[in-house]
Amino acid sequence: MQPRSPEISSSLGRIAIIGAGAVGCYYGGRLAQHGHEVHFLMRSDYEAVVREGLRITSYQGDVHLPVNAHKTAEDIGPCDLVIIAMKVTSNAALLDLIPPLLKEKTVLLTLQNGLGNEEFLAQHFGAERVLGGLCFVCINRIGPGQIHHIAQGRINMGEHTRTPLPRTQLIAEEFRRSLIDCHVVESLAAARWQKLVWNIPFNGLSIAAGGIDTEVILANPALETRVRALMVEIIQTAACLGHTLPPDLVETMISNTRTMAAYKPSSLIDYLDGKEVELEAIWGEPIRQAAQAGIAMPFVQELYDELKNRLAEKA
Template identity: 40%
Template sequence: MTASTDLSFTILGTGALGGFYGARLQAAGATVRFIARSDAATIARDGLRVDSPLGDLHLDPVEVYRDSDTIPPSDVVCVALKTIQNHRLPTLLRPLVRPGTIILNLQNGLTMEDELAAAFPEARVIAGMCYLCSNKVGPGHIVHLDYGTVSFTPFDEADRACIEPLMQAFTAAGVEVESLPDLHQARWRKLAWNIPFNGLSVLLDADTDRIIADPDARRLAERLMAEVARGAEACGHPFAPDFPERLMRFTERMRPYAPSMRLDYLDKRPLELEYMYRRPLREAERHGVQLPVITALADALAFRDRHNRADG
């Protein structure tokens, strides 16, 4: 990795995603401040480990905080929590945001940037769609399996100039980057993978390789993806006709992967249903389109989620 960047970063949520990108940015010479929850003390004592085909990292020392109140200001605050925490973002981000701060949202789902821009009009809100396969396997320990490209796009076109320095920082950290023209289209394209594969991995109790190899499961994934395409089109962001097929081929080539929703389910944690399923369904409905297969999947997942946690 080559240095460096003038930007400083705060990573809100030192998990599979935040830990991966934050560690690579720090290893490339950036100032990175990590906010962690259950493993803050372990990271402070033992550092942060990221095993990766790009090269293993063991960062020690790491500037790690248990909450946002005591942190010096950074240029960029990366939101890397699960969206189940998003009702807490106004409180968690308040001490970190000053006029001009870049809030870089790295989560999966739809409408997160609208809420961030409404809550923090003084900030510049940028979306980063992360094409990443990474898991948190233990306290302060992340295993990166595959991919990692970040697609940047601003919430407000007036903030597009922020993207160039962000791309430089991530590139210096060995991360592939691209900038995309349209936030909503980019978010729907990301959902075209997450809606089928995150949900089916829970419902069918299977990693991606088993879903893609089984004719019935694969057909179900394709039907879900076709409905995401209908939703995107209804909302004014049509996909290229060959996009779903390309996404299926991408998944065939992927190493066997347990999406983060599957890990959440196995650990009896709440699932990211609101921003990944309910919000896209509502957006499509607002534009006059019902998506029955996705609705059925969301309802089944809501049932599994409730009972999974109640049993735990």
């Protein structure tokens, strides 16, 4: 299946998607659907996508389209925007993958989970290039080049270590035009901690409690109590670090999670598939950052220790 030419002139220029799993294929697919020139770095799905195209089934409408699939970053070449959606556990590979994609003003947007990703990119490729995005979306990869979009889809986007620039607003505007609910945030660090309020309890308990989905977690009064305690601890820690989060965040996140029904968080899927779980970025790094400021996180520490034991048993 041959990729089609962009139907709309894109102010984003050439876009590369590094990490063509559920997140990369979904957001990259939306951009390609709406006329942007998107190039996907694909490995295991390459043959299937070249042959069959990319499929997104969604409550917003299904999409089936040919896309530009490549086996190497060198085949893609220099781009204007590089969207990084690969697992944090593979970040070392970015040292080889990103250089062929760079030109003078290439922007790097990481959609990865946890803390420390912007710092990694800034250290190796320059802080001025780096943006971060927090994805609040319920999606799963159900087959090669096949993405099931269940609910939500919002991205909170911000600049690394500085307030938004004109480029931040431009990217967000183009995302919104592509059916991606995208909002610019003043503080990316605060947004990162806000995402952890969901990721730490639900991704963690889904594994620690024996491989269960979000519906089962919230149907268990003891586990829901634990979710709430973890959320409150994360919010209080963020406040101590200077990041004030919405006062109704716990209730909002739990209510939104109930609408997901039997959703398997990404860390649970990795765990069940025998893949490496993003243990340090999601659980370890927040504990370490808090400790550097003299703040203890006993509930998160307990969950972190349980996860380490679970992962060690399965190794």
